[in-house]
Amino acid sequence: WKEASRTRALIIVSMLAAFYLAYGLQIFQRFELVTYDYRCMMRGSRPAQPQIVVIEISDDSVAKIGRWPWERNWHASLIKILKKLGAKAVVFDVIFSEQSDPVNDASLAGAIQAAKNVYLAEVVEEIPSLNKSRLLTSLPEFRDNAAGAGHINLAPDEDGVMRRMPLTMNVDGKVIPQLSLAVALDLFGSKAEDIVFKKEEVIIPAREKFLTVPLDAKGNFILNWTGRWDQTFKHYSYIDVISSYAVAQKGQKPLIALEEFKDKICFVGTSASGLFDIRPTPLQPAYPAVGVNLTVLNNLLEEKFIRPFSFFENAMILLFLAFGIYFITSAESYFKNALRTLLLALSYWAVCIALFVYFGWWINLIY
Secondary structure, X not given: OHHHHHHHHHHHHHHHHHHHHHHHHOOOHHHHHHHHHHHHHHHOOOOXXXXXXXEEEOHHHHHHHOOOOOOOXXXXXXXXXXXXXXXXXXXXXXXXXXXXXXXXXXXXXXXXXXXXXXXXXXXXXXXXXXXXXXXXXXXXXXXXXXXXXXXXXXXXXXOOOOOEEEOEEEEOOEEEEEHHHHHHHHHHOOOHHHOEXXXXXXXXXXXXXXXXXXXXXXXXXXXXXXXXOOOOOEEEEHHHHHHHHHHHHOOOOOOOOXXXXXXXXXXXXXXXXXXXXXXXXXXXXXXXXXXXXXXXXXXXXXXXXXXEOOHHHHHHHHHHHHHHHHHHOOOOOHHHHHHHHHHHHHHHHHHHHHHHHHHOEEOOOOO
């Protein structure tokens, strides 16, 4: 009996040592990411926040308007229309970094200034040779008149799948919020400077409360996907919005019920073939990058996040399981010991999946 106890104790020590080395070296990380994807699939889709909609620069819009990029008076018209329809915000997942026709540029700048609810995208570019970063933003006449701006940098995992992204980035000592976070901060009545950074979480003042947002060990935000692109959020075609408004002005019935845009946060982004950055997600192999912005804002507004367990928390769970194996494998029958161990493993998987589905806790399965 003593020899068996020593053997089981040695197994516990070996398990913990192997976990420490494997976890630190990320040896089985890809397998863990696959289990995360399956947990997302098992959870399925859920309703998105109704106030978030997307206006797509889609194939039908390109076919009718012409080759991308379009003249900027189109965007000026869209902003004016959405302002008249009572949209709460217009968020462009587009960077207007280069000058075009001066008349069209002036039209867009004027529309942004008059609307006072337009947000523009930015990109933080790393410069390895100088060991620093720079901010690629829209032209000053657009950026200075916008209600806000934020970065749209993506941070795919090692297998290329979109699961996380930086919620904030730092450029020359200035905190650059993610585009959707910039919108949320205005809705919360806060500023980027008000965000409190802690280990593996950020605290955001939100009106009369504080919103605690969990992060992973590298400070990235875990995207809590609502579902597939065509099954979540309300989608509108760019050209349909403009043509519907024009038809309504003539007293005719529009293709889109224009009152649907009142008090909505309207994201404008590309989804036409060949125009957008296709990214795989746990739920879909091809997903427009603009959907990341919708997802981030949806997570912040509904206050439902994915909380990954830390190294220490996962280690404590494994220690508990190791001692569990120690005590349940005391029978003389090898079959009984194997069966009990299998039941413990299956029970652990079931609990981890349930905690993810109902509470958003990402507990390690593979290790």
